[in-house]
Amino acid sequence: MLDSSRQSNRLPAAPGVGYKPQHYDQILDHAHPVGWLEIHAENYMGDGGRPLAQLRHLSEKFPISVHGVGLSIGGEGPLDPDHLARLKHLVGWLNPASFSEHLAWSTHDSHFLNDLLPLPYTDETLERICAHIDQVQETVGRQMLLENPSSYLAFEESSWSEPDFLREIARRTGCGLLLDVNNVFVSATNLDFSPQSYIDAYPLNNVHEIHLGGHDEDEDDHGRPLLIDSHGREVVDPVWALLDYVLDRSGPKPVLIEWDTDVPDWSVLRAEADRAQAALDRIPA
Amino acid sequence: MSVSQTTFRAALLDPSAAVPDGLWDAAERPAGRRFSVYRNNVAVSLTEAMHQAFPVITQLLGSQNMDGLAGLFLRKHPPSSPLMMFYGEEFPEFLAGMEQLSHLGYLADVARLELALRRSYHSADSQAAPPDALAIPPEEIVLAKLEFAPSLKVLRSDWPLFSIWRFNSEDGAPKPAPGSEDILITRPEFDPAPHLLPKGGADWIAHIQAGLTIGEAFEHTSAEFPEFDLGATLALLLQGGAITSVSIERLAT
Numbered sequence: 001m002l003d004s005s006r007q008s009n010r011l012p013a014a015p016g017v018g019y020k021p022q023h024y025d026q027i028l029d030h031a032h033p034v035g036w037l038e039i040h041a042e043n044y045m046g047d048g049g050r051p052l053a054q055l056r057h058l059s060e061k062f063p064i065s066v067h068g069v070g071l072s073i074g075g076e077g078p079l080d081p082d083h084l085a086r087l088k089h090l091v092g093w094l095n096p097a098s099f100s101e102h103l104a105w106s107t108h109d110s111h112f113l114n115d116l117l118p119l120p121y122t123d124e125t126l127e128r129i130c131a132h133i134d135q136v137q138e139t140v141g142r143q144m145l146l147e148n149p150s151s152y153l154a155f156e157e158s159s160w161s162e163p164d165f166l167r168e169i170a171r172r173t174g175c176g177l178l179l180d181v182n183n184v185f186v187s188a189t190n191l192d193f194s195p196q197s198y199i200d201a202y203p204l205n206n207v208h209e210i211h212l213g214g215h216d217e218d219e220d221d222h223g224r225p226l227l228i229d230s231h232g233r234e235v236v237d238p239v240w241a242l243l244d245y246v247l248d249r250s251g252p253k254p255v256l257i258e259w260d261t262d263v264p265d266w267s268v269l270r271a272e273a274d275r276a277q278a279a280l281d282r283i284p285a
Numbered sequence: 286m287s288v289s290q291t292t293f294r295a296a297l298l299d300p301s302a303a304v305p306d307g308l309w310d311a312a313e314r315p316a317g318r319r320f321s322v323y324r325n326n327v328a329v330s331l332t333e334a335m336h337q338a339f340p341v342i343t344q345l346l347g348s349q350n351m352d353g354l355a356g357l358f359l360r361k362h363p364p365s366s367p368l369m370m371f372y373g374e375e376f377p378e379f380l381a382g383m384e385q386l387s388h389l390g391y392l393a394d395v396a397r398l399e400l401a402l403r404r405s406y407h408s409a410d411s412q413a414a415p416p417d418a419l420a421i422p423p424e425e426i427v428l429a430k431l432e433f434a435p436s437l438k439v440l441r442s443d444w445p446l447f448s449i450w451r452f453n454s455e456d457g458a459p460k461p462a463p464g465s466e467d468i469l470i471t472r473p474e475f476d477p478a479p480h481l482l483p484k485g486g487a488d489w490i491a492h493i494q495a496g497l498t499i500g501e502a503f504e505h506t507s508a509e510f511p512e513f514d515l516g517a518t519l520a521l522l523l524q525g526g527a528i529t530s531v532s533i534e535r536l537a538t
């Protein structure tokens with residue numbers, strides 16, 4: 001359990017965007033680009049060169065959120081000590097405003113599968129994840145945020161609801177939560193539950209960051225909608241509406257636009273961030 | 286019914302395998318296509334990573350052939366670490382072992398070059414020695430030892446590797462002629478670039494890296510390559526900012 005003095009989340013309750021190197025010049029040329037930037041930790045674990053030089057420079061001008069995609073917190077095996085050391089190093093020199101990872105697994109028997117894979121919500125998984133998060137927070141020396149996944153299927157063996165599962169993890173480990181509102185919408189559609197009742201059950205007090213992103217639409221074997229979390233387009237209107245629903249209950253939070261595939265021009269991404277600003281402006285201070 | 290990650294992974298990487306039992310939709314029907322979303326994510330993201338990592342191989346083989354090769358490769362060699370920037374270490378050897386590609390013997394070397402360029406891109410930064418660091422009398426130059434930037438990489442090839450590279454990445458570059466070419470990669474600031482090394486240059490650099498003086502390395506190299514051009518090799522290194530220190534141990538007088 002992390003002691004609360006090491007929470008140190010310093011992201012402003014403003015819109016941020018996932019940083020893409022093709023936007024480097026525009027971000028720096030713009031007088032008021034965005035409130036903060038998020039980077040994928042693994043892209044900044046080389047020894048040097050342009051990625052690290054850009055990051056160093058950006059971090060002098062913007063709060064940075066380090067978002068890991070490769071730690072495999074939910075893995076059945078032990079955490080990769082080399083990867084943990086690399087995270088500690090990055091978080092150590094960068095001293096980011098926030099550090100987050102996913103409720104998922106991606107590595108098994110030292111094979112990295114480059115996707116966020118789903119977990120059964122059982123007592124056994126809970127124990128394992130809490131032990132891993134304890135280890136991460138101890139090693140890295142600060143609080144981490146844990147993000148809810150987008151789900152395409154359910155596990156027969158699950159005995160916890162996702163909001164209860166996340167609440168219990170946060171209670172046991174002292175970690176914070178990163179609420180991906182698009183992921184809630186995608187999972188709710190795919191697994192046939194109400195996104196509003198998910199939010200009602202979700203521990204909003206523990207949320208230190210919100211994610212928004214675009215998804216694709218497909219169908220399952222029975223012609224039912226199957227939404228896919230692709231981060232390759234604009235956030236859809238029902239997800240913006242769900243963001244309003246969250247913010248009405250949570251108060252202002254840092255809101256990130258994720259756009260990772262078919263990355264658009266800066267102006268398109270910036271317009272999404274403006275829309276997030278409008279959502280934040282709507283709520284009474 | 287519980288689904289272990291061993292079971293899950295095996296079904297992920299084998300498209301012909303059955304979807305594991307114990308995964309279902311909201312109406313408790315077997316997951317079916319829903320599982321394919323993960324299969325697809327893994328295959329598509331790793332295939333995409335291979336295209337990005339090996340653009341010249343992709344161009345040489347065509348995008349569709351590269352998709353097919355990447356599909357075979359990623360199942361045989363899934364990434365061994367989450368650092369996707371270094372994915373594909375085993376690709377040159379994999380290409381060399383492909384019977385159907387044996388008529389394109391140089392492919393493996395092109396892949397090695399693309400890997401080396403990526404490693405150079407992510408290498409530690411370093412400060413180049415000042416341009417006049419070697420502006421010293423010849424009798425002192427031969428006594429000098431050099432240190433190189435971590436971003437310096439050398440590739441030896443039995444193929445005209447540099448010409449093949451240029452032909453496939455530069456408009457109007459001449460067609461490669463038969464022969465063998467060694468390559469020096471330097472990274473003046475952030476962008477690594479390949480250069481054709483003079484014959485013997487790769488050996489001379491290896492001798493310097495082993496701690497010999499410029500003079501000793503030259504003697505060893507020109508014993509095997511009488512035509513070795515030390516001046517041209519030094520010029521490539523200096524222009525590329527690849528020499529980080531020059532130290533001269535003067536003889537005791």
Ligand SMILES: [Fe+2]
Nearest residue numbers: 147180211258
């Ligand atoms: Fe997210």
